[in-house]
Amino acid sequence: MTSFQNYIIFSIYIALILSTTVAPNITFSEHFAKLRPTTSKKMTRLHFYFHDIVSGKNPTAKIIIRPKNSFGMTAMIDDPLTVDTKPGSTVVGRAQGLYALASQHEPALLMAMNFVFTYGKYNGSALSIMGRNLVVDAVREMPVIGGMGLFRYARGYALASTVRYNPKTGDAVVQYNVTVMHG
Secondary structure, three states: OHHHHHHHHHHHHHHHHHHHHOOOOHHHHHHHHHOOOOOOOEEEEEEEEEEEOOOOOOOOEEEEEOOOOOOOOEEEEEEEEEOOOOOOOOEEEEEEEEEEEOOOOOOEEEEEEEEEEOOHHHOOOEEEEEEEEEOOOOOEEEEEEEEEHHHOOOEEEEEEEEEEEOOOOOOEEEEEEEEEEEO
8 A cells, every 4th residue: 555655646746856957938038038048238429430332343232133114123232331432431231131122103122131240349249230221312211130149139210311423334332321229
């Protein structure tokens, strides 16, 4: 009888241990609850120039889809980001991604790109931008949807304004003022 009681007590003990260690999602949820990001956020403002070069021997933007009526035109980019409007000025990073003409009625681009920084304090960090760019507006606002490195948990906005555009070549220089909150 004693061994039967010991068996029952031991079985209950094992059942209790297993029920607390293999309960679905409890450990998973508690684990992430303990790893919440800090609530102290930093604000960073960045200012640089985006050089979109479509022409010449070394373009930084390559049109990969060119429909007859322009709608749907898509370009892949690896554009330099510089401290000045001059092409030879200090490069602080690259805009890597794509843009596509996403409107049939106006020159509105869908921008999906990463600003990958290669200079100074932000070297190795990046910001992700995805939004609408109505290129005829003097100032366009696009959301910053994320980041990495020093910009982990980034949220904010990028204001773009065209400094120079050559309609014959398609080359452009665009000023960016970016404001982000990050962890």
